[in-house]
Structures are given as C-alpha cells and as structure tokens.
Amino acid sequence: MSQLTSRRAFLSARTLREDTDAIRPPGAAVLGFGALCTKCGDCVPACPEGIMTVDADGFPVVELNSGSCTFCGACAMSCATDALAVERLPDWPWHAAIQGAACLSMRGVSCRLCQDSCDHGAIRFRLQPGGRADPLLDLDTCIGCGACAHVCPAGAVTFERHANHQSEEIQ
Known part of the structure; x- marks a missing residue:
C-alpha cells in the first residue's frame, strides 16, 4: 500500500x-x-x-x-x-523574511520583539522619520531558527530558502 x-x-x-x-x-x-x-x-x-x-x-x-x-x-x-x-x-536552507506590510514597527508601533529574541543578532532596526523603524535582516547571520517568528505578535516573520546570503532592508 x-x-x-x-x-x-x-x-x-x-x-x-x-x-x-x-x-x-x-x-x-x-x-x-x-x-x-x-x-x-x-x-x-x-x-x-x-x-x-x-x-x-x-x-x-x-x-x-x-x-x-x-x-x-x-x-x-x-x-x-x-x-x-x-x-x-x-x-539548513531556511532564513527569516520579514513581511514589511505586517511588521508593527513599520506601521509606527514600537515593537522590537524579533530583534530581542534573536540570539545571533541577525535583526536590527533603522530609525526613520515619523517614529517608525525599518527592520534590517542580515541573511549571513540568520540561521533560520525561528525565535523571531515565534514572538512576533503580527505574524510578520516568514521563512524562505536563500541561495545568496546578504543583508537586505525590508521594503
């Protein structure tokens, strides 16, 4: 069978x-x-x-x-x-990806839970005018463990396969 x-x-x-x-x-x-x-x-x-x-x-x-x-x-x-x-x-081919439209920080809400939970320092934020901050994800540092996804209250962290490891600013 x-x-x-x-x-x-x-x-x-x-x-x-x-x-x-x-x-x-x-x-x-x-x-x-x-x-x-x-x-x-x-x-x-x-x-x-x-x-x-x-x-x-x-x-x-x-x-x-x-x-x-x-x-x-x-x-x-x-x-x-x-x-x-x-x-x-x-x-392990998976790395985090932050969906900008769902990210609370990009909508002006002070949230850094993903950054705080990342023991490898792969996520940081760049302050922008108007009180919002854009997440920056370093794919060379991200190991795809999921600690950031687990704590995100908006579900803005997903996972993608990545062949090239590079830093990218979330748009």
Missing part, C-alpha cells in the same frame, strides 16, 4: 512540491525527501522543542511559528531512513 502511495505522490508531483515548499526538519534530504520518508512519524515526538508536526500528506514539517529550533539533531537521529541525516544539519 505504501508503494502505491509513493507512486501516486510521485506521479502527481506532490513529492517535488513538498521538498521545495514545506519546511522539513533539519537534516532533511533536499531532493527526494518524499521518496525516502516512510511517514513513520518517529521524528515528531523526538523533537524536544515540540515544533514538529505532520502535513496533510503525512510528512513531517517544522512549525517555526510555534517555537524555535535548536538544531539539536534529535529528529535526524530518530530517523531510520536517509530522509533525515545528522550530516545534513549544517545545510
């Missing part, structure tokens, strides 16, 4: 979409995750932070709005297949 499910997912291109769009656990295989993952769910309870769940297709995802990831590798160590591997932990 699982062979039919995998074949069906492959033929409908769900596997490829899931690999690129969903935030998979640290150490996830970038290509072919859907074919490698057996959907056993062992990685979900292994997460000491409790930020993992399964998506509608039964694959594990990390919910960075629920808390931050410490990249401890417990999820990868619990995986009996090659879908998650400790050796791939440093290859």
Whole structure:
C-alpha cells in the first residue's frame, strides 16, 4: 500500500512540491525527501522543542511559528531512513523574511520583539522619520531558527530558502 502511495505522490508531483515548499526538519534530504520518508512519524515526538508536526500528506514539517529550533539533531537521529541525516544539519536552507506590510514597527508601533529574541543578532532596526523603524535582516547571520517568528505578535516573520546570503532592508 505504501508503494502505491509513493507512486501516486510521485506521479502527481506532490513529492517535488513538498521538498521545495514545506519546511522539513533539519537534516532533511533536499531532493527526494518524499521518496525516502516512510511517514513513520518517529521524528515528531523526538523533537524536544515540540515544533514538529505532520502535513496533510503525512510528512513531517517544522512549525517555526510555534517555537524555535535548536538544531539539536534529535529528529535526524530518530530517523531510520536517509530522509533525515545528522550530516545534513549544517545545510539548513531556511532564513527569516520579514513581511514589511505586517511588521508593527513599520506601521509606527514600537515593537522590537524579533530583534530581542534573536540570539545571533541577525535583526536590527533603522530609525526613520515619523517614529517608525525599518527592520534590517542580515541573511549571513540568520540561521533560520525561528525565535523571531515565534514572538512576533503580527505574524510578520516568514521563512524562505536563500541561495545568496546578504543583508537586505525590508521594503
């Protein structure tokens, strides 16, 4: 039955979409995750932070709005297949992105919770005339842990895959 499910997912291109769009656990295989993952769910309870769940297709995802990831590798160590591997932990491709329209600080509300929660100093603010401040995100410093997303009261922090690491001002 699982062979039919995998074949069906492959033929409908769900596997490829899931690999690129969903935030998979640290150490996830970038290509072919859907074919490698057996959907056993062992990685979900292994997460000491409790930020993992399964998506509608039964694959594990990390919910960075629920808390931050410490990249401890417990999820990868619990995986009996090659879908998650400790050796791939440093290859975490996700970084924060601040949605300017939703950011309270950009709307004139004094909020710096994302900056205060970022232990790596990847977020800072540039004061602007009129009492607002624009967030600056240093992608070279951001590790994509999710600490900033978890505390944002406006839900302005999302996550994107980034190939180029550079500082960018949020517009």
